Amino acid sequence: MNALKIDGAADVRALVLTGYGLNCEAETCAALQTVGARVTARHVADAIADVDALAGFQLVVFIGGFSFGDHIASGRVFANRLRFKMGERLLRHVDDGGLVLGICNGFQTIVKLGLLPGLEPGLSPRVSLVMNDRLGYWDAWVRLAVDRVSPCVFTRALPPVIELPSRHGEGKLVFEEGPLRQVLEDRHLIPVRYADEAGAATERWPDNPDGSPGGIAGLCDPSGRVFGLMPHPEAYLYPENHPHWIAQREAGTLPEHGLGLHLLAGGVRAIAGG
Ligand SMILES: NC(=O)CC[C@H](N)C(=O)O
Incomplete structure (x- = not known):
């Protein structure tokens, strides 16, 4: 499998936002560089000071960590900071065909900002992420069932089940009253769900570490470009990041690259047109 050679990746410019307690910039930049994208890491304060610089990037990544110390709620302060300073510019970025990826604290942030689920024009926060049902912060690998019918450009080339590390305290998705959840289901805006050993979506701990309904572990917008x-x-x-890589090697199932790299490659490939 050499799925990671992406023609045109050198023309893909990605912005990784850092600072204020975020802590995954090194790995995120390394991933994007590995698949050939041109990556800029920029402190949120600098990005906010020059929002029009966003025009130079096709992918904006909100990384994981503890922005503003998780005060009030994870991602809440960061989202409010962005709403008034960069919200409109981010919406334009997406309207112009740009991609946004939010990982963990980044997901919490773009949900609280209202970029996701993105069912209406403008910033419309209609879901939230709250405290895990049990044990608070939990750090373990999880299995994810991938909806390959989803419009999500990041996940469309992934195998039906992947495993990734998970570590968070506030990952349970909650909905406003009404038909919203059905809309998300019907439109395949739930690209990944926590899954059990058989690969089926689950609400059971520990396969589902936070109690998210329907096993929802991620959301995309209807364009598939915000995830x-x-x-x-x-x-x-x-491959050696996986806790069972030695057993996988002995079984001949060790992948050539970590599966997380494929997810990031999906975004870069969508921009490069490959
Ligand atoms: N790994 C992360 O990004 C964690 C996000 C957030 N600080 C939480 O605990 O929920």
Whole structure:
């Protein structure tokens, strides 16, 4: 499998936002560089000071970590900071065909900002992410069932089941009253769900670490270009990151690259047109 050679990747410019307690910039930049994209890491304060610089990037990544110390709620302060300073510019970025990826704290942030689920024009926060049902912060690998009918450009070339590291305290998705959940289901805006050993979506702990309904572990917008998920694709770049890599090697199932790298490659490939 050499699925990671992406023609045109050198023309893909990605912006990775850093600072204020975020902590996954090294892995996220490494992943995007590995698949050939041109990556800029920029402190949120600098990005906010020059929002029009966003025009130079086709992919904006909101990384994992503890923005503003998770005060009030994970991603809440960061989202409010962005709403008034960069919200309109981010919407234009998406309207112009740009991609946005939110990983863990980044997912929490773009949900609270209202970029996801993105069913109406403008920033419309209609879902949220709250405390895990049990045990608070939980760090373990999870299995994800991938909806390959989803419009999500990041996940469309993934196998039906992947495993990724997961580490968060506030990953349970909650909905406003009404038909919203059915709309998300019907439009395949739930690209990844926590899955049991058989690969079926589950609400049972520990396969589902946060109690998210329907096993929802990520959401995309109807364009498929805005995607956020709780697990960390940037933490599975090498096959040896997997806790069972030795057993996988003995069984002949060790992948050539970490499956998380494929997820990030999906975004880069969508931009490069490959
Ligand atoms: N790994 C992360 O990005 C964690 C997100 C957030 N700080 C939480 O605990 O829920």
